[in-house]
Ligand SMILES: Nc1nc2c(ncn2[C@@H]2O[C@H](COP(=O)(O)OP(=O)(O)OP(=O)(O)O)[C@@H](O)[C@H]2O)c(=O)[nH]1
Ligand SMILES: [Mg+2]
Ligand SMILES: [Zn+2]
Ligand SMILES: [Zn+2]
Ligand SMILES: [Zn+2]
């Protein structure tokens with residue numbers, strides 16, 4: 210399962226942000242992903258406690274937002290919703306489309322608990 | 332944000348990603364930091380770095396992917412035997428536990444680097460970078476990377492290859508592009524392998540496979556090939572030669588600066604949200 214290794218690189222990013230902002234702890238981590246990212250949201254969630262154990266983010270909530278699949282037709286130019294194995298244009302039915310959204314795998318934001326030390330204010 | 336690894340938000344998806352726009356509201360004592368970085372960006376940066384290694388030496392890198400046993404190693408063996416001998420080949424083998432595939436390649440007198448992936452289900456860019464330091468790229472024209480047999484995990488990891496080739500073997504059935512759209516969408520060439528079995532396993536319809544590929548908006552060419560009876564090999568070689576020509580033309584227009592050693596990256600991985608240094612090992616033996 211590659212979700213664990215992806216979760217580990219997520220933790221590396223979160224930890225360096227927390228360090229840079231001199232945070233005491235991380236309270237939430239927001240990830241956005243599309244169905245065509247190649248990552249299963251549930252497997253990522255399952256991997257999270259393992260990857261975050263002992264880090265500044267071990268008590269953080271992992272929030273996964275799923276983005277829709279949208280394609281733009283190369284023929285008629287219209288945009289439509291699509292499913293992972295039917296990326297065709299809803300307007301004209303042509304298969305020559307470009308993915309607009311649906312393959313993202315992105316760390317959106319983290320919420321940090323700041324230490325009380327005034328010098329550390331960002 | 333990051334301009335080099337492709338993890339930026341595009342115009343197309345921006346409104347979907349940031350519905351409400353601004354930062355989330357936060358309680359006192361807390362700070363919300365917007366990041367917008369790909370989870371894979373460290374891998375993607377290393378992949379880009381690998382690509383520079385290949386480009387510096389004018390080497391075409393081809394990543395072979397498929398389910399286990401679809402015929403990747405057999406294809407490489409047939410390719411080594413029949414491809415124009417002026418095209419110098421090296422192979423990077425990702426095998427779960429054994430050196431078997433690397434040894435099959437070495438029997439043909441071709442350099443093969445084994446990456447022992449252990450229990451890993453895919454190769455990543457760091458593994459390839461390690462392997463590249465055991466390979467003198469100035470001696471080769473093509474590096475084939477045989478990925479771990481798996482139609483899921485390898486699709487997410489850019490290795491620094493120029494082209495992805497996915498093998499779909501006839502015994503697997505013609506509906507695999509519909510079941511593994513992420514993998515088949517990354518493919519620049521789809522090879523229907525073990526085509527000698529088409530007359531026997533006649534429920535595999537090449538046209539169905541092509542239709543499933545169209546359904547996922549794939550524009551990749553499809554070739555039928557048998558490493559056993561060698562049919563389809565000329566089409567495969569035409570495709571390879573075409574890739575070599577395309578690379579040459581590209582590199583003529585976008586020359587890679589030679590001479591300077593580009594291995595002085597800092598070790599730390601800073602995340603200042605505007606720019607970032609990328610983590611890199613400091614191995615120093617690549618010329
Ligand atoms: N009939 C037929 N059999 C083939 C062909 N190519 C490979 N095979 C057989 O398929 C089996 C697997 O071939 P490999 O080349 O080892 O497949 P692979 O994709 O490298 O396998 P892994 O590395 O284990 O994922 C072997 O028994 C081969 O002899 C072909 O073109 N036709
Ligand atoms: Mg093999
Ligand atoms: Zn996996
Ligand atoms: Zn259309
Ligand atoms: Zn990046």
Ligand SMILES: [Zn+2]
Pocket residue numbers: 380384460594617
């Ligand atoms: Zn390097």
